[in-house]
Amino acid sequence: MGEIVLWAAAAYNLVIGGAGLLQKEAGRDARVVGLLVVCFGLVYALVAGDPARFLPILWAGVLGKIGVIALLGPAVRRGEFPKAVGLVLAGDALFTLAFLAMLLHGV
Template sequence: MNEGRLGAPIGRRPVGQGWRLFLWLAAAFNFVVGLLGMLSPAASFDARLIGLFVFAFGIVYLQAARDPERLAPVLWAGVIAKVGTAALFAPQGFGADGSLLVASAVVIDALFAVGFLAFLLSRGGDL
Protein backbone atom coordinates (compact mmCIF):
# COMPACT_ATOMS: atom_id res chain seq x y z
CA MET A 1 0.00 0.00 0.00
CA ASN A 2 1.30 3.44 -0.89
CA GLU A 3 1.79 5.84 1.94
CA GLY A 4 1.10 9.52 1.86
CA ARG A 5 2.26 12.35 4.04
CA LEU A 6 2.83 11.49 7.72
CA GLY A 7 2.92 7.78 6.87
CA ALA A 8 -0.88 7.43 6.65
CA PRO A 9 -2.24 5.30 3.84
CA ILE A 10 -3.20 7.39 0.83
CA GLY A 11 -6.86 8.34 1.02
CA ARG A 12 -6.91 8.27 4.83
CA ARG A 13 -6.57 11.14 7.25
CA PRO A 14 -3.96 10.75 9.97
CA VAL A 15 -5.48 9.80 13.32
CA GLY A 16 -5.53 12.65 15.80
CA GLN A 17 -4.01 12.55 19.27
CA GLY A 18 -7.47 12.55 20.90
CA TRP A 19 -8.33 9.22 19.28
CA ARG A 20 -4.96 7.78 20.23
CA LEU A 21 -5.51 8.83 23.84
CA PHE A 22 -8.99 7.30 23.76
CA LEU A 23 -7.53 3.98 22.59
CA TRP A 24 -4.82 4.10 25.27
CA LEU A 25 -7.54 4.67 27.88
CA ALA A 26 -9.48 1.68 26.54
CA ALA A 27 -6.34 -0.45 26.86
CA ALA A 28 -5.65 0.78 30.39
CA PHE A 29 -9.26 0.14 31.45
CA ASN A 30 -9.11 -3.42 30.15
CA PHE A 31 -5.74 -4.05 31.78
CA VAL A 32 -7.00 -2.89 35.18
CA VAL A 33 -10.34 -4.71 35.01
CA GLY A 34 -8.71 -7.84 33.60
CA LEU A 35 -6.01 -7.94 36.27
CA LEU A 36 -8.54 -7.37 39.04
CA GLY A 37 -10.66 -10.20 37.67
CA MET A 38 -7.72 -12.58 37.39
CA LEU A 39 -6.11 -11.77 40.73
CA SER A 40 -9.15 -11.45 42.99
CA PRO A 41 -8.89 -14.12 45.70
CA ALA A 42 -12.68 -14.49 45.71
CA ALA A 43 -12.94 -14.96 41.94
CA SER A 44 -14.18 -18.25 40.55
CA PHE A 45 -12.34 -20.00 37.75
CA ASP A 46 -14.86 -18.57 35.27
CA ALA A 47 -14.32 -15.03 36.58
CA ARG A 48 -10.54 -15.45 36.27
CA LEU A 49 -10.95 -16.68 32.70
CA ILE A 50 -13.12 -13.69 31.84
CA GLY A 51 -10.47 -11.46 33.42
CA LEU A 52 -7.87 -13.05 31.16
CA PHE A 53 -9.99 -12.36 28.07
CA VAL A 54 -10.62 -8.76 29.18
CA PHE A 55 -6.87 -8.29 29.68
CA ALA A 56 -6.17 -9.82 26.24
CA PHE A 57 -8.54 -7.33 24.60
CA GLY A 58 -6.49 -4.62 26.33
CA ILE A 59 -3.54 -5.79 24.25
CA VAL A 60 -5.67 -5.38 21.11
CA TYR A 61 -6.58 -1.82 22.11
CA LEU A 62 -2.94 -1.06 22.96
CA GLN A 63 -1.83 -2.20 19.50
CA ALA A 64 -4.61 -0.17 17.89
CA ALA A 65 -3.49 2.89 19.88
CA ARG A 66 0.06 2.43 18.64
CA ASP A 67 -0.93 2.13 14.97
CA PRO A 68 -4.57 3.21 14.54
CA GLU A 69 -4.36 3.84 10.80
CA ARG A 70 -3.43 0.21 10.12
CA LEU A 71 -5.20 -1.61 12.97
CA ALA A 72 -8.50 0.28 13.18
CA PRO A 73 -10.53 -2.62 11.70
CA VAL A 74 -9.68 -4.87 14.67
CA LEU A 75 -11.77 -2.50 16.77
CA TRP A 76 -14.90 -4.11 15.30
CA ALA A 77 -14.13 -7.02 17.64
CA GLY A 78 -13.94 -4.46 20.44
CA VAL A 79 -17.37 -3.07 19.54
CA ILE A 80 -18.86 -6.57 19.72
CA ALA A 81 -17.06 -7.35 22.97
CA LYS A 82 -18.02 -4.07 24.65
CA VAL A 83 -21.67 -4.18 23.58
CA GLY A 84 -21.93 -7.86 24.53
CA THR A 85 -20.29 -7.32 27.90
CA ALA A 86 -22.50 -4.35 28.69
CA ALA A 87 -25.62 -6.31 27.73
CA LEU A 88 -24.65 -9.43 29.68
CA PHE A 89 -23.66 -7.59 32.85
CA ALA A 90 -26.38 -4.90 32.83
CA PRO A 91 -28.81 -7.00 34.92
CA GLN A 92 -26.14 -7.46 37.60
CA GLY A 93 -25.38 -3.77 37.61
CA PHE A 94 -28.86 -2.31 37.32
CA GLY A 95 -31.09 -5.09 38.69
CA ALA A 96 -32.79 -5.15 42.09
CA ASP A 97 -29.56 -6.24 43.80
CA GLY A 98 -27.38 -4.17 41.48
CA SER A 99 -23.77 -3.43 42.17
CA LEU A 100 -22.41 0.09 41.70
CA LEU A 101 -19.06 -1.37 40.61
CA VAL A 102 -20.67 -3.57 37.94
CA ALA A 103 -23.00 -0.76 36.83
CA SER A 104 -19.98 1.55 36.43
CA ALA A 105 -18.15 -1.03 34.32
CA VAL A 106 -21.26 -1.52 32.16
CA VAL A 107 -21.54 2.22 31.52
CA ILE A 108 -17.82 2.54 30.77
CA ASP A 109 -17.93 -0.43 28.37
CA ALA A 110 -20.95 1.08 26.62
CA LEU A 111 -19.14 4.41 26.27
CA PHE A 112 -16.08 2.70 24.82
CA ALA A 113 -18.34 0.84 22.35
CA VAL A 114 -19.86 4.15 21.21
CA GLY A 115 -16.38 5.65 20.94
CA PHE A 116 -15.07 2.73 18.90
CA LEU A 117 -18.07 3.03 16.59
CA ALA A 118 -17.57 6.78 16.19
CA PHE A 119 -13.89 6.23 15.41
CA LEU A 120 -14.58 3.44 12.91
CA LEU A 121 -17.42 5.22 11.14
CA SER A 122 -15.42 8.46 10.93
CA ARG A 123 -12.69 6.47 9.12
CA GLY A 124 -15.05 4.77 6.67
CA GLY A 125 -15.95 1.75 8.83
CA ASP A 126 -14.31 -0.83 6.59
CA LEU A 127 -13.55 -4.30 7.94
Protein backbone atom coordinates in the same frame (compact mmCIF):
# COMPACT_ATOMS: atom_id res chain seq x y z
CA MET B 1 -7.33 12.24 19.78
CA GLY B 2 -8.24 8.70 18.72
CA GLU B 3 -4.93 7.33 19.96
CA ILE B 4 -5.56 8.83 23.41
CA VAL B 5 -8.94 7.09 23.59
CA LEU B 6 -7.36 3.83 22.49
CA TRP B 7 -4.58 4.04 25.08
CA ALA B 8 -7.19 4.88 27.72
CA ALA B 9 -9.26 1.85 26.64
CA ALA B 10 -6.16 -0.33 26.84
CA ALA B 11 -5.34 0.89 30.35
CA TYR B 12 -9.00 0.56 31.42
CA ASN B 13 -9.18 -3.06 30.28
CA LEU B 14 -5.80 -3.95 31.74
CA VAL B 15 -6.76 -2.53 35.13
CA ILE B 16 -10.31 -3.91 35.24
CA GLY B 17 -9.32 -7.31 33.83
CA GLY B 18 -6.20 -7.56 35.96
CA ALA B 19 -8.15 -6.76 39.11
CA GLY B 20 -10.68 -9.46 38.29
CA LEU B 21 -8.00 -11.95 37.41
CA LEU B 22 -6.03 -11.42 40.61
CA GLN B 23 -8.88 -11.46 43.15
CA LYS B 24 -8.24 -14.26 45.64
CA GLU B 25 -11.94 -15.08 45.97
CA ALA B 26 -12.54 -15.14 42.21
CA GLY B 27 -13.63 -18.46 40.78
CA ARG B 28 -12.38 -19.99 37.57
CA ASP B 29 -15.08 -18.36 35.44
CA ALA B 30 -14.34 -14.91 36.87
CA ARG B 31 -10.63 -15.40 36.21
CA VAL B 32 -11.32 -16.42 32.61
CA VAL B 33 -13.38 -13.26 32.15
CA GLY B 34 -10.57 -11.19 33.68
CA LEU B 35 -8.05 -12.80 31.34
CA LEU B 36 -10.20 -12.04 28.29
CA VAL B 37 -10.64 -8.43 29.40
CA VAL B 38 -6.84 -8.12 29.74
CA CYS B 39 -6.44 -9.61 26.25
CA PHE B 40 -8.82 -7.00 24.81
CA GLY B 41 -6.69 -4.37 26.56
CA LEU B 42 -3.66 -5.67 24.67
CA VAL B 43 -5.65 -5.48 21.43
CA TYR B 44 -6.55 -1.84 22.10
CA ALA B 45 -2.87 -1.08 22.77
CA LEU B 46 -1.93 -2.65 19.43
CA VAL B 47 -4.55 -0.56 17.65
CA ALA B 48 -3.34 2.58 19.47
CA GLY B 49 0.20 1.89 18.28
CA ASP B 50 -0.81 1.80 14.60
CA PRO B 51 -4.44 2.89 14.12
CA ALA B 52 -4.14 3.22 10.34
CA ARG B 53 -3.26 -0.46 10.11
CA PHE B 54 -5.27 -2.03 12.92
CA LEU B 55 -8.41 0.10 13.25
CA PRO B 56 -10.78 -2.55 11.82
CA ILE B 57 -9.88 -4.81 14.75
CA LEU B 58 -11.96 -2.46 16.91
CA TRP B 59 -15.08 -4.18 15.56
CA ALA B 60 -14.22 -7.06 17.91
CA GLY B 61 -14.12 -4.59 20.79
CA VAL B 62 -17.45 -3.05 19.79
CA LEU B 63 -19.13 -6.45 19.60
CA GLY B 64 -17.52 -7.64 22.81
CA LYS B 65 -18.48 -4.55 24.79
CA ILE B 66 -22.05 -4.49 23.45
CA GLY B 67 -22.35 -8.19 24.30
CA VAL B 68 -21.11 -7.69 27.86
CA ILE B 69 -23.47 -4.75 28.36
CA ALA B 70 -26.40 -6.76 27.00
CA LEU B 71 -25.60 -9.81 29.13
CA LEU B 72 -24.79 -8.09 32.42
CA GLY B 73 -26.82 -4.87 32.21
CA PRO B 74 -30.18 -6.43 33.14
CA ALA B 75 -28.63 -8.31 36.08
CA VAL B 76 -27.00 -5.10 37.33
CA ARG B 77 -30.36 -3.31 37.15
CA ARG B 78 -31.95 -6.13 39.16
CA GLY B 79 -29.27 -5.73 41.84
CA GLU B 80 -27.60 -9.09 41.21
CA PHE B 81 -24.16 -7.48 40.90
CA PRO B 82 -22.45 -4.74 42.89
CA LYS B 83 -23.02 -1.17 41.68
CA ALA B 84 -19.34 -1.05 40.67
CA VAL B 85 -20.16 -3.46 37.83
CA GLY B 86 -22.66 -0.91 36.56
CA LEU B 87 -19.91 1.71 36.52
CA VAL B 88 -17.67 -0.64 34.55
CA LEU B 89 -20.50 -1.20 32.05
CA ALA B 90 -20.97 2.57 31.76
CA GLY B 91 -17.28 2.85 30.89
CA ASP B 92 -17.69 0.07 28.34
CA ALA B 93 -20.62 1.96 26.80
CA LEU B 94 -18.55 5.13 26.46
CA PHE B 95 -15.67 3.27 24.84
CA THR B 96 -18.13 1.54 22.51
CA LEU B 97 -19.42 4.91 21.32
CA ALA B 98 -15.88 6.20 20.86
CA PHE B 99 -14.86 3.07 18.93
CA LEU B 100 -17.90 3.37 16.67
CA ALA B 101 -17.06 7.01 15.97
CA MET B 102 -13.50 6.04 15.07
CA LEU B 103 -14.61 3.18 12.85
CA LEU B 104 -17.30 5.15 11.03
CA HIS B 105 -15.43 8.46 10.71
CA GLY B 106 -11.76 7.52 10.93
CA VAL B 107 -9.41 8.08 13.85
